Amino acid sequence: MPLLHLPTITSEKSLNRRAEMRRDAAFIDAAFNASGSRVLFLANLRVPIHPTLDRVPPALRWLSVPEAQALAAPLDYAFLGEDETGAAVFACNVPPYHRDFARVEDALSPLVDLRSLAVQGVSHETDLLIAAEARALLGWHAxxxxxxxxxxxxxxxxxxxxxxxxxxxxxxxxxxxPAVIMLITRGDRALLGHELRFPDKFYSTLAGYIEPGDDIEHAVRREVKEETDVDVGAVRYVASQPWPFPHLLMIGCWGEALTEAITVDRTELSDARWFDRAELATMLAFAHPEGLFVPPRISMAHMLIRAFVDGALPRA
Ligand SMILES: [Zn+2]
Incomplete structure (x- = not known):
């Protein structure tokens, strides 16, 4: 059970994957040929959307199976599951070396990177989860x-x-x-870092991959020690989130710092600092006097910081 029910995207709102039917080729064929089935057609793993006006969240663009087949062939189709009406949902991807690639790109434009779509927020959370499933699965095939x-x-x-x-x-x-992403706190303050690849003034929770032989708690302590030299004691799992870039499961944790002195690992971070709740609140609200800011609402980092500011995480 998660420690908190954060407003993270959850797989429960996505398709019924019907995993028990995947080995039944006749079922998959019938679903593919049913008239109500639809296809999310990716081009080089980018997602087609309906163009929208400013400030209107974009929606995914769907094709019928015959429309998809007319666009490019032969392609592999992956069965993603059934929607709430019982209609089958498939996805395919045309790689950049395919002879029909340019034509598909033309026909499906605009095509967007799923990460940008996630950060902007699409109109329907289920659409985002379906796109994430498709992106992760077809990325693996590619x-x-x-x-x-x-x-x-x-x-x-x-x-x-x-x-x-x-x-x-x-x-x-x-x-x-699996990757751990953790908010490390000490009293009223939380530890955030600025990675070398981040935009200027952007700070986030520390994160890292789980290595062979790690458990979650050890990965949290190891990564924080490596990146900042801060020692971490108690670690609690908070919530998790699929993050298909390319195929991560973000395991959100809270950890209690045992030490305060920071020594930044310059190969990964350009800075790491302790921020108090009031300062974090201004960063969440884009109202920090120096213009410092944190990740967008969709991300686990944002949710952990928000939970700390709201007093919803344990106090060290
Ligand atoms: Zn072989």
Whole structure:
């Protein structure tokens, strides 16, 4: 159970994936050929949207199966699940080296990067979750063309949730990489960092990949020690969020700092500081006197900072 019910995007609001039916080729075929089925057609993993006026959140652009097939062939289709009406939802991706790529790009324009779409906020949360599922799954297909054991070509099976090698029989499944993202606090203050790749004046919670042999708590303590030299004691899981860039699961945590002195690891961060609640509140509101700001509302970092400011996280 999460420590808090944060307003994070949750998989519960997405499609019914019908995972139990993926191995039933007749079911997948019937779903693909049903008249109400729809396709999210990605081009080089970018997502088609309906152009909108300023300040109107964009909506995903859907195609029928015949429309998708007319646009480019042959392509693999992944079965994402069924929507609330029971209609099947599929996704496909045309890679940049495909002969029809330019035509698809033309026909589906505007195509946007999912990360930008997530940060802007689409009109429908379910659409965003479907796009995230499609982006993560098709990104895995795009980058796993060959068998990791014998190098032979892999083909898609199980509605797109497995790839198998005709040469040696090896099967591979989509991977998800766990990463920890943590708000470290000490009394009334929280530790945020500025990574080298961040825009100027942008501060966020520390984060890092879970390494082989790590548990969540150890990964939190190890990453914070590496990046800032701060020692962390108690660690609590707060909430998690899929983050398909390319295939992360962000595990949001709170941690209690045991020390205050900061030594920044200059290979990852250009700065790390303690901020008190009042200052964090101004950063959330884009009202900081020096113009410092934090990640957007959709992100786990924002939700952790907001929860701390609101007094919803444990006090160290
Ligand atoms: Zn093989």
């Amino acid at each position: 980058h796993n063309r060959c068998c990791p054991r014998c190098g032979g070509p892999l083909r898609l099976i199980e509605g797109g949730w497995c790839r198998t090698c005709a040469g040696c029989g090896q099967s591979t499944w989509p991977r998800t990489d």
